[in-house]
Amino acid sequence: MAKKDYYEILGVSKSASESEIKKAYKRLAMKYHPDKNQDNKAEAEAKFKEVKEAYEILTDTQKKAAYDQYGHAAFEQGYGGAGASGFSGFGGGSAFDDIFSDFFGGGRGRGQTVSRGNDLQYNITLTLEEAAAGVSKEIKVPTWVSCDICHGQGTEKSSDVVTCNTCHGAGVVQMRQGFFAVQQECPTCHGRGKVVKNPCKKCHGEGRIQKTKTLSVTIPAGVDTGNRIRLSGEGEAGLNGAPAGDLYVQVQVKQHAIFERDGINLHCEIPINIALASLGGEVEVPTLNGKVSLTIPAETQTGKMFRLRGKGVKSLRTSTMGDLYCHVVVETPVNLTSKQKDLLKELGESFKADKNSKHSPKEKSFFDKVKKFFG
Numbered sequence: 117m118a119k120k121d122y123y124e125i126l127g128v129s130k131s132a133s134e135s136e137i138k139k140a141y142k143r144l145a146m147k148y149h150p151d152k153n154q155d156n157k158a159e160a161e162a163k164f165k166e167v168k169e170a171y172e173i174l175t176d177t178q179k180k181a182a183y184d185q186y187g188h189a190a191f192e193q194g195y196g197g198a199g200a201s202g203f204s205g206f207g208g209g210s211a212f213d214d215i216f217s218d219f220f221g222g223g224r225g226r227g228q229t230v231s232r233g234n235d236l237q238y239n240i241t242l243t244l245e246e247a248a249a250g251v252s253k254e255i256k257v258p259t260w261v262s263c264d265i266c267h268g269q270g271t272e273k274s275s276d277v278v279t280c281n282t283c284h285g286a287g288v289v290q291m292r293q294g295f296f297a298v299q300q301e302c303p304t305c306h307g308r309g310k311v312v313k314n315p316c317k318k319c320h321g322e323g324r325i326q327k328t329k330t331l332s333v334t335i336p337a338g339v340d341t342g343n344r345i346r347l348s349g350e351g352e353a354g355l356n357g358a359p360a361g362d363l364y365v366q367v368q369v370k371q372h373a374i375f376e377r378d379g380i381n382l383h384c385e386i387p388i389n390i391a392l393a394s395l396g397g398e399v400e401v402p403t404l405n406g407k408v409s410l411t412i413p414a415e416t417q418t419g420k421m422f423r424l425r426g427k428g429v430k431s432l433r434t435s436t437m438g439d440l441y442c443h444v445v446v447e448t449p450v451n452l453t454s455k456q457k458d459l460l461k462e463l464g465e466s467f468k469a470d471k472n473s474k475h476s477p478k479e480k481s482f483f484d485k486v487k488k489f490f491g
């Protein structure tokens with residue numbers, strides 16, 4: 117059965133305005149209301165379905181455009197196929213509630229698609245010192261910016277911007293693909309809903325041009341790998357003067373030769389020789405803000421950790437300062453002179469004479485365990 121034309125169903129012309137369509141719909145909806153059609157409910161319901169479908173298609177900018185172009189083929193599967201809401205029958209009266217909310221409720225979406233510009237990401241690599249102290253960096257970002265000749269309009273005269281004929285300003289068209297009606301970007305205006313008659317010479321009607329932007333980014337103290345800084349509106353310019361996207365600066369902090377970072381704390385190894393470890397003394401240790409002196413107590417073992425308060429990294433969100441943890445490594449001496457060897461031999465002999473290993477606490481407890489194990 118061939119379907120009736122939607123305009124015919126509503127009794128309006130093809131150039132009818134939205135308010136004329138609404139008026140026609142309201143009149144017909146009343147006409148086919150169940151209360152007024154007690155004798156012929158089934159036929160009234162069928163008529164009402166038709167009217168409602170026609171109304172839904174013709175008041176939806178995108179669907180109307182598709183219908184005008186492709187006719188019923190654009191919505192071949194009938195009710196619901198192209199997203200039209202199903203008919204719920206007269207029983208609950210909800211269909212009628214819908215009608216009146218359509219008349220008095222909020223407006224339907226209308227007009228051209230506005231494409232906001234894309235967000236951009238810029239990867240920045242910082243030294244630990246820069247990340248800890250904060251830094252201001254100049255970055256160069258290849259991006260789209262609004263055309264300075266036409267100010268994003270795509271043409272110098274605003275009267276040269278006209279509504280696209282293919283999609284009637286919707287920016288999209290309905291296409292049939294096998295069993296489904298799918299929505300596609302309008303091939304004529306590429307989703308803008310408008311076309312430019314005399315395109316701007318500089319941007320060829322795009323309204324934007326490609327350019328390398330130089331930006332100054334203030335990186336706050338305490339940033340770490342994985343942090344992102346958002347520069348609002350510094351992404352790509354939108355089409356036809358639409359808002360620009362945002363620029364995200366993605367932070368990567370380089371490995372440091374001395375310090376290892378763990379959040380707001382820093383860790384470093386402090387190698388010391390056996391004489392200093394045994395007798396104690398002072399060592400200079402590095403911090404991000406220069407050297408400080410650290411007291412090594414006598415009889416310090418390898419692996420001992422000293423905490424330098426507030427010598428870490430500032431927290432990004434609070435004023436808390438992290439700490440610096442110094443991990444002592446006692447080194448076995450190498451490249452010894454014969455004199456040094458003699459001294460160590462003498463030292464070794466004196467250790468041998470010590471049957472209880474009281475100079476070597478670990479060794480003592482180890483041999484005690486071995487003795488127990490075999491004994």
Ligand SMILES: [Zn+2]
Nearest residue numbers: 263266316319
């Ligand atoms: Zn231009």
Ligand SMILES: [Zn+2]
Nearest residue numbers: 280283302305
């Ligand atoms: Zn179009």
